[in-house]
Amino acid sequence: MELQKVEALLRVSSALLLISTACLVSLDTQTKVVFVKRRITYKQLDAFVHLVYVASAAAAYNLLQLGRCVFSSSLKEKSNKSYRYLAWVFYLLDQMVVYITFITNSAATEQAIIALNGAKVFQWMKWCSKFSRFCFQAGGAVVSAYLASALMALLTFISAFHLFRLYSPKSFLRLKNTQVN
């Protein structure tokens, strides 16, 4: 019961952080005259477009799981077999979501770093000195997405715990005799 509260709290916080990431990125735009008048939006940066999609999807997933957390506290009273299948599904989904979030987030970070530092050998210019407000907002989005990813990494601990404690500590993938413990 205690664990369920922790899980609900983690799901709420990571969903909020992911939503704020999606909002920060999708509202990020700046117009400035650099040689010609330029309007920069997140849509011109592939990695940030993907970040918006992934953050929204991950937030939706966490909210769905939150609903499951809050309303179906009677999950454990279901038959042992269907509980086990569900535990596997939730574990695999949690893992997938956290890896995908980390991957897109880190790609966006790398793109932001190139915009910040440039790359001399490739003649890639620094842009953050010119579009600083745009860059600060993108940086905030990335930090919030990393926090959300860290919380979701903790959530995989919980789903792994729910799943693997069903198995026997002595023999491989043998289910425990749950009547005893």
Add this chain to the structure above:
Amino acid sequence: MELQKVEALLRVSSALLLISTACLVSLDTQTKVVFVKRRITYKQLDAFVHLVYVASAAAAYNLLQLGRCVFSSSLKEKSNKSYRYLAWVFYLLDQMVVYITFITNSAATEQAIIALNGAKVFQWMKWCSKFSRFCFQAGGAVVSAYLASALMALLTFISAFHLFRLYSPKSFLRLKNTQVN
């Protein structure tokens, strides 16, 4: 016993893939005349420098764990308590290594994608059309690193299994009475 063989196999394969990533990246260099004579190496791309360090460290970690796998098959016969601490340490280490590998690898991929496609709005030029051999080798390194990350993600399943099956399925973080099951 069966599981230990699977783990050893996964550790060997991911270590080999990580070593091949590190080699592919660190031997990647191309000299070509584009306006002036240019020599491109991985050292000019931050994300690839980090990829070499992380891939080498992760390969070393997997080889160490492989040694543990092969030589200390008697781990389970140790006292229950120290086994549990070790299981926690291995689980957390495995998680850390897999996340860090995913993050650096995805940053390197993003840098490679920018080199491949450029970014018009920022006047970042495409370079892969000019340095194609360099880019193919970098692409191979990234693919091999992703395969290694996927194998290490499977390894976290095993370490989670080793850890959480020690706990009771009914009450939170209560250890099981291992004499019974």
